Amino acid sequence: MISARTAENFNALMHKLESESRLIMGVTCAFKKGGHKGFAAFSSNEGHERWRYSQKVKYFIEKFGQEVKLGTIPEAKTTYASPVEALASIYGADMEIRNLIKVGIKLANEDEDYEAAYYMLKIGKMMLHEVNEVDNVMKMVKNSGGTPEGLSRVDYWLYKEYYEDHDHEHKKYDYYGYNPCGK
Numbered sequence: 723m724i725s726a727r728t729a730e731n732f733n734a735l736m737h738k739l740e741s742e743s744r745l746i747m748g749v750t751c752a753f754k755k756g757g758h759k760g761f762a763a764f765s766s767n768e769g770h771e772r773w774r775y776s777q778k779v780k781y782f783i784e785k786f787g788q789e790v791k792l793g794t795i796p797e798a799k800t801t802y803a804s805p806v807e808a809l810a811s812i813y814g815a816d817m818e819i820r821n822l823i824k825v826g827i828k829l830a831n832e833d834e835d836y837e838a839a840y841y842m843l844k845i846g847k848m849m850l851h852e853v854n855e856v857d858n859v860m861k862m863v864k865n866s867g868g869t870p871e872g873l874s875r876v877d878y879w880l881y882k883e884y885y886e887d888h889d890h891e892h893k894k895y896d897y898y899g900y901n902p903c904g905k
């Protein structure tokens with residue numbers, strides 16, 4: 723058993739991860755509309771990863787015999803002023819998730835839910851990697867000068883890295899049927 727508070731924190735984390743995965747699919751849509759197929763490959767990959775993490779959290783909730791309460795997931799915005807703004811929205815959501823995890827671990831330890839705290843820590847480690855990954859792409863955009871030529875160089879690199887060179891799971895663009903761009 724875990725405390726009601728820990729169960730609530732797991733449910734909040736699952737909700738936030740699912741919401742972020744949708745937000746990122748909206749970002750992917752914006753990149754595709756802007757002709758940035760490398761950025762789109764990158765963000766689609768990230769959207770799938772956040773969704774996969776949400777499923778891990780769901781598994782933990784079930785493992786502890788608690789009720790899975792997902793609630794309503796907001797529809798994703800599909801228009802951004804610039805690639806920088808779109809990337810910043812992913813970064814911001816990642817940081818919110820990291821904060822939820824930070825507080826979740828602290829409270830789970832207080833309630834002596836050590837196994838739950840350990841699982842949160844595992845998700846936290848994965849999110850640390852994700853935040854760094856998004857931060858690196860933001861730095862690449864900054865270093866490119868943000869000009870159309872600079873952005874297209876970054877876009878090309880991302881396309882090679884996230885589409886051509888690796889068999890990333892984002893190649894299935896319409897994960898769990900959610901694709902705000904339509905077909």
Ligand SMILES: [Fe+2]
Nearest residue numbers: 768771852855
């Ligand atoms: Fe990632």
